[in-house]
Amino acid sequence: MKLAILGPLSRNYEEIRLLEEGKKLFDTVSYFPIPQVVIETNGKGSELTFKNKKLINYDVILPRIPRTYKNFGTSIIEALYASGKSLPLEPWSIIASHNKFLTLVRLAEKGIPVPETHLSLKRSVLESVFDDMTYPLVLKLLYGSKGVGVMFADSKQSAISIMDALERFDEPMFVESFIPPGNEDIRAYVIGNKVVASMKRVAHEEERRANIGMGGEGFPYKLTTEEKKLAIKSAKAMGTQICGVDIMSSPDGPVIIETNVNAQFQGIEKATKKNIAKKILTYVKGRVHEK
Template sequence: MKLVVLSANPNLYSTKRLVEAGKKKGHEMHVVDHTKCDLVIEKKKPGIVYKELEISDVNGVIPRIGASVTFFGTAVVRQFEMMKIFTATESQALVRSRDKLRSLQILSRAGLGLPKTVFSNYSKNVGGIIDKVGGAPLVIKLLEGTQGLGVVLADNRNSAESILEAINGLQARVIVQEYIKEAKGADIRAFIVDGVVVGAMKRQG
């Protein structure tokens, strides 16, 4: 099969490993920088142009979209979907995964255990928010943060109030979460395929 890996950097370890694994299985592998694609939209004939050539005869796409280019990267993935080309990560799943609040809402609806979480629209009632998650210590996360950036552990109530008031002053959106002491700063990422855990990794903060 002819497969395309969407990646802005072909030298990334994850990108190179995907290409190597694909070639080992006998597939024709290509790396396409999605940030340099042009999307052609016309009646019932969507297309993608890369390096002045129209992409065609592709059997599948493996998106590796960085957080900083989520909007355009998602548009490229959606364009492949419109072209009836299989994508390993659907555009809707990509958008949801980059939205912390939406992800929590989906997990909550599915009945998964979650730390108590509060999201508000620049509420001045910081004391009430702190109480709703069980008091300090608590975790404050910027909605736009990724890879651990924009995450703060407030050890006590005064610290939590000061941080929330400062963030409100900057009009930055945050979620406030209960601190799970038993986790000891670690979390486990599970990879699930068709309802079955096929792999997992532990991240230590």
């Protein structure tokens, strides 16, 4: 059986691990760097090539599409679907999951609890919102990751000064209610209909963001039944079968703050000692046999 991994030009831990485990589970493994792929469409259909290799000839295609390639990546996935390939994510899920506000809109539509959020292009429009919200509040860029792009304002004055800077850069402004107690969150790694690993991340003592890249530490954590159900439901709502779901425990119950369509797994492999790369590949391989 032939596996193709479609990913960024310079391979991260995840792509390296998937290639390593892929070689144990598949007869042939090829890496397709997204910026070097050509999509060709004619009256007969679409074809994707990298050098002289045709993506269509692979039994399993595993896309790893970072935010920088969200538009081109969506075109690739659409073209593959049009050619009859089965993939572990829907084309729209790339755009929706990389955009934090769109994610919350989709989740809320399915009845999944999310923080109260307000999106606007102008600070002036949001001033009345600042009067009604409780502090601290959270300000986010639509396209941040690894904690970069998440800001906290302890007063209306701080919120306004951050907003002024964002307006200068023409960045849409996204204000979110703070989920107490803060400083920690839960990451659930969903594959298919299962949570295969989960950890609690605790922020570094001088930090509110719990991301491991921000100095946070990961510990194995057993999800409650409700958290597990919400994680699986969130991945489904976002049209992706492989998904990192971020959960915060509020006094009123679990709240989903984001989903990651291109979730990293170095931190969760380390914290839980689980082989996520193997679990992903076993899952995608199993789906070929299902057909």
